[in-house]
Amino acid sequence: xxxxxxTPRGLTYHDAGxxxxxxxxxxxxxxxxxxxxxxxxxxxxxxxPLGYYANVLRVGELGIAIGxxxxxxxxxxxxxxxxxxxxxxxCVAMNANDILCAGAEPVAMVDxxxxxxxxxxxxxxxxxxxxxGAELAGISLPGGEIAQLGPIIQGVHPERxxxxxxxxxxxVPVDQVLVGQDIQPGEAVIGLASSGIHSNGLALARxxxxxxxxxxxxxxxxxxxxxxxxxLLEPTRIYVREVMALLRAGLDIKALFHITGEGFFNLxxxxxxxxxxxxxxxxxxxxxxxxxxxxxVAPAEMYRVYNMGVGFCLALPEARVDRALAIAAAHNVPxxxxxxxxxxxxxxxxxxxxxxxxxxxxxxxx
Amino acid sequence: xxxxxxTPRGLTYHDAGxxxxxxxxxxxxxxxxxxxxxxxxxxxxxxxPLGYYANVLRVGELGIAIGxxxxxxxxxxxxxxxxxxxxxxxCVAMNANDILCAGAEPVAMVDxxxxxxxxxxxxxxxxxxxxxGAELAGISLPGGEIAQLGPIIQGVHPERxxxxxxxxxxxVPVDQVLVGQDIQPGEAVIGLASSGIHSNGLALARxxxxxxxxxxxxxxxxxxxxxxxxxLLEPTRIYVREVMALLRAGLDIKALFHITGEGFFNLxxxxxxxxxxxxxxxxxxxxxxxxxxxxxVAPAEMYRVYNMGVGFCLALPEARVDRALAIAAAHNVPxxxxxxxxxxxxxxxxxxxxxxxxxxxxxxxx
Numbered sequence: 001x002x003x004x005x006x007t008p009r010g011l012t013y014h015d016a017g018x019x020x021x022x023x024x025x026x027x028x029x030x031x032x033x034x035x036x037x038x039x040x041x042x043x044x045x046x047x048x049p050l051g052y053y054a055n056v057l058r059v060g061e062l063g064i065a066i067g068x069x070x071x072x073x074x075x076x077x078x079x080x081x082x083x084x085x086x087x088x089x090x091c092v093a094m095n096a097n098d099i100l101c102a103g104a105e106p107v108a109m110v111d112x113x114x115x116x117x118x119x120x121x122x123x124x125x126x127x128x129x130x131x132x133g134a135e136l137a138g139i140s141l142p143g144g145e146i147a148q149l150g151p152i153i154q155g156v157h158p159e160r161x162x163x164x165x166x167x168x169x170x171x172v173p174v175d176q177v178l179v180g181q182d183i184q185p186g187e188a189v190i191g192l193a194s195s196g197i198h199s200n201g202l203a204l205a206r207x208x209x210x211x212x213x214x215x216x217x218x219x220x221x222x223x224x225x226x227x228x229x230x231x232l233l234e235p236t237r238i239y240v241r242e243v244m245a246l247l248r249a250g251l252d253i254k255a256l257f258h259i260t261g262e263g264f265f266n267l268x269x270x271x272x273x274x275x276x277x278x279x280x281x282x283x284x285x286x287x288x289x290x291x292x293x294x295x296x297v298a299p300a301e302m303y304r305v306y307n308m309g310v311g312f313c314l315a316l317p318e319a320r321v322d323r324a325l326a327i328a329a330a331h332n333v334p335x336x337x338x339x340x341x342x343x344x345x346x347x348x349x350x351x352x353x354x355x356x357x358x359x360x361x362x363x364x365x366x
Numbered sequence: 367x368x369x370x371x372x373t374p375r376g377l378t379y380h381d382a383g384x385x386x387x388x389x390x391x392x393x394x395x396x397x398x399x400x401x402x403x404x405x406x407x408x409x410x411x412x413x414x415p416l417g418y419y420a421n422v423l424r425v426g427e428l429g430i431a432i433g434x435x436x437x438x439x440x441x442x443x444x445x446x447x448x449x450x451x452x453x454x455x456x457c458v459a460m461n462a463n464d465i466l467c468a469g470a471e472p473v474a475m476v477d478x479x480x481x482x483x484x485x486x487x488x489x490x491x492x493x494x495x496x497x498x499g500a501e502l503a504g505i506s507l508p509g510g511e512i513a514q515l516g517p518i519i520q521g522v523h524p525e526r527x528x529x530x531x532x533x534x535x536x537x538v539p540v541d542q543v544l545v546g547q548d549i550q551p552g553e554a555v556i557g558l559a560s561s562g563i564h565s566n567g568l569a570l571a572r573x574x575x576x577x578x579x580x581x582x583x584x585x586x587x588x589x590x591x592x593x594x595x596x597x598l599l600e601p602t603r604i605y606v607r608e609v610m611a612l613l614r615a616g617l618d619i620k621a622l623f624h625i626t627g628e629g630f631f632n633l634x635x636x637x638x639x640x641x642x643x644x645x646x647x648x649x650x651x652x653x654x655x656x657x658x659x660x661x662x663v664a665p666a667e668m669y670r671v672y673n674m675g676v677g678f679c680l681a682l683p684e685a686r687v688d689r690a691l692a693i694a695a696a697h698n699v700p701x702x703x704x705x706x707x708x709x710x711x712x713x714x715x716x717x718x719x720x721x722x723x724x725x726x727x728x729x730x731x732x
Contacts, residue, residue: 024486025484025485025489026484027486028489028490028493029486029489031493032493032494032496033493033507033510036496036497036500036507037506037508038506039505039506040474040505043473043537044471044506044535044536044537045473046474046508050508050509052509055474055476055508055509057473057474057508057535059537062428064430064535066476066508066509066535067509068476068509070478070511070513072513072515073515073517073518075518107406107410108410108421108423108432110421110432110433110533111434112478112531112533114436114529119391120391120393120395123391123394124395124398126395127394127396127399128398130398130399131398131399131401131402134402134405135405138405138406139405139406139410140402140405140410142412142414142416142432143433143434144399145436145531147438147529147531148569149436149438149529150439151520151521152439152527153518153519153520153529154519154520155517155518163513163515165478165511165513167432167434167533169410169423169430170410171409171425203516
């Protein structure tokens with residue numbers, strides 16, 4: 001069973017070592033890209049290695065966070081439903097949430113839209129979503145690119161095919177850049193609820209529902225209270241307001257994690273090598289149970305690919321948990337303490353509830 | 367005959383008015399995107415409207431220039447030749463040259479690479495070009511995204527299909543942002559030589575050579591001294607070093623123009639509405655003559671789509687021309703005075719040598 005990945009460079013090139021075949025595939029690429037980190041010295045030089053959610057460019061005491069991401073094959077679900085006015089929210093979400101993880105406040109995103117031909121209705125609908133996402137994230141869309149690439153871009157609805165990606169920049173004082181450099185064993189991990197599948201693992205989900213199970217996108221699913229297509233197209237939650245409130249509250253937050261294409265292995269993206277023991281994960285929302293059951297997908301795979309109901313995590317001292325949860329509640333985002341940072345240079349992730357232990361990108365039954 | 371375009375938002379939404387059908391196609395989109403310019407106030411707010419080569423985000427006195435662009439269907443030529451180690455240079459060039467046009471110094475680029483599947487040899491070759499481009503531009507590549515989009519990305523070499531885009535950021539004091547706000551009739555226009563077709567108009571060129579004429583990419587062309595594929599794949603020139611030297615030389619430069627998908631209509635991208643009389647354009651390099659002759663393409667179309675040998679222009683006072691040309695020569699980039707800024711609120715572009723007059727995106731015989 002294939003799974004889609006949108007692989008940030010160097011994602012698993014941690015101290016924990018190289019895991020999957022994908023990492024081997026991009027190893028040579030990374031070598032060349034890594035060399036360029038020294039090509040710019042002085043104002044604008046990058047302060048982080050590859051592999052975090054965003055890099056940060058230093059200009060005096062100012063840090064300019066920058067990261068890029070796309071919405072992946074979620075565009076195909078939009079085409080199946082012929083509904084294009086929310087996928088732009090996903091594009092903003094995937095990018096702005098990554099910028100937050102550096103401790104930065106997103107300020108602007110440029111988008112890259114590739115289409116076979118200019119189709120005014122499609123373009124306007126996509127722009128509606130992008131603008132709504134920008135509003136939710138409190139950022140501008142100061143520019144963008146529409147590339148007409150007839151021989152390159154295809155989709156399930158040929159006249160409405162597209163690819164959509166973005167690059168977000170944010171601001172953070174350089175001395176406040178967060179990459180888990182001070183994360184401590186014993187600290188707490190808080191999980192903020194996802195709005196659903198977000199923008200990762202859509203290839204597997206589409207394979208399960210529309211391939212293996214033979215469903216159509218408009219099939220109503222009682223457990224979901226809507227069609228499977230509508231569920232899969234639910235926009236990725238934008239965490240900017242709540243996370244900025246948390247960052248500004250002086251909670252001594254140590255690390256921030258957008259739970260994307262590597263599922264809970266995103267927690268290994270800390271400068272300081274630590275492990276995580278998650279003993280209070282929420283019950284997975286119905287869409288994930290459906291994927292797992294219909295597709296006979298192993299829990300180890302589910303927790304490697306999906307957010308399983310937790311779209312964003314933060315690590316902070318135990319004593320700050322209550323206040324953090326109160327701030328999340330004030331922003332109407334369901335949140336709970338989901339576990340604890342552990343002392344583990346091998347970066348083991350233990351999930352008590354499904355009973356999984358993972359290292360180097362692979363979960364196994366505990 | 368179709369032409370590829372990579373249309374920067376609002377390109378022809380100047381005072382001169384709306385021109386082509388493409389602009390009508392993106393009009394509704396632009397309305398939604400334009401609204402977002404006010405969504406961010408304070409640090410990081412954009413200082414320019416849509417439609418310039420790059421926008422600039424203000425953080426105190428610092429301006430962060432940001433722009434995004436892709437290499438378009440030039441990727442298909444790379445696939446025809448099975449040569450992938452230079453297209454990354456084009457990606458850096460298209461982006462870094464745009465940032466220069468705001469008067470900013472490019473400092474970093476993130477790239478977005480979409481592929482059907484991870485193919486290590488392709489990825490490494492692409493990275494070699496990206497790194498070489500970064501070196502030439504003096505920028506870092508602090509991050510990037512590799513999206514695996516099997517159902518979306520296709521090409522002429524199915525296993526080596528890809529799409530490649532980037533987002534570049536640069537730095538410029540806000541009070542030195544250049545958008546042609548002070549450009550004056552009577553000032554001179556200098557043109558810097560292109561290295562060839564660059565990364566625009568490849569769809570038309572491919573149609574002419576590989577469609578209409580039935581050539582193969584490896585066909586040797588005596589006039590070019592190499593195969594047609596090699597000629598079309600020649601990397602886009604990166605103008606960073608020479609243009610930064612020009613900007614730093616105190617030449618009172620008024621406007622900078624990257625000659626991209628709108629050919630010489632790029633000259634209309636000035637805040638102050640002026641016209642241009644170009645009476646000393648260099649003879650078009652052979653590749654353009656070949657496209658024109660083999661494809662029976664009208665000169666009006668050639669000068670609308672292609673750089674015709676002039677990849678970058680700058681406007682500056684007549685008295686500074688000699689010094690500017692000396693600086694270009696010191697950087698080994700062929701340059702010449704190609705014409706004059708005229709007093710024309712309708713933004714007419716006159717090309718004396720081919721005998722064309724253009725307004726609102728359309729050239730006609732003079």
